[in-house]
Amino acid sequence: MKFLFLISFILIFLQVNAKIYTKCELAKKLDGTFARNKLPDWMCLVKHESSYNSRTKGPKNKNGSYDWGIFQINDKYWCRDGSAGGDCNIDCNRFINDDITDDITCAKKIFNRHGFEAWYGWKNNCKGKSLDNYSINECF
Numbered sequence: 001m002k003f004l005f006l007i008s009f010i011l012i013f014l015q016v017n018a019k020i021y022t023k024c025e026l027a028k029k030l031d032g033t034f035a036r037n038k039l040p041d042w043m044c045l046v047k048h049e050s051s052y053n054s055r056t057k058g059p060k061n062k063n064g065s066y067d068w069g070i071f072q073i074n075d076k077y078w079c080r081d082g083s084a085g086g087d088c089n090i091d092c093n094r095f096i097n098d099d100i101t102d103d104i105t106c107a108k109k110i111f112n113r114h115g116f117e118a119w120y121g122w123k124n125n126c127k128g129k130s131l132d133n134y135s136i137n138e139c140f
Contacts, residue, residue: 018055019098021070024139026052031140033104034111041116041126043134046070048121054103055096069095071107072121078106 021029026046027039034042049072050056058067065076075081079092088106095103116122
């Protein structure tokens with residue numbers, strides 16, 4: 001029982017200490033990796049996938065997989081839980097920390113292969129819609 005309490009406490013502690021990016025912080029972090037005119041799409045995607053939270057791990061998907069990190073990268077294709085693997089050849093746990101450098105590298109690989117269509121958060125909330133709320137003009 002004490003073990004379960006300790007594990008619960010650790011998980012809550014990790015979530016509480018997550019890095020929640022502002023739109024401008026994230027835009028500046030992504031600038032140069034992604035075209036600036038696509039940054040509003042990325043802001044919208046991240047808002048709807050993880051609410052800008054670097055430590056988000058989504059609930060179990062219908063196919064048994066999970067989505068990890070600020071970009072909600074799926075472990076069926078792109079990473080593996082507990083060891084390096086997937087098309088990004090990385091442990092998914094590296095996507096749920098405050099350093100999003102490896103998240104960006106994998107997201108770029110996903111984007112280069114599939115575009116924004118790889119993310120349901122973008123398809124359902126951003127595609128073909130006004131991105132005025134995600135403008136990054138004030139960030140630069």
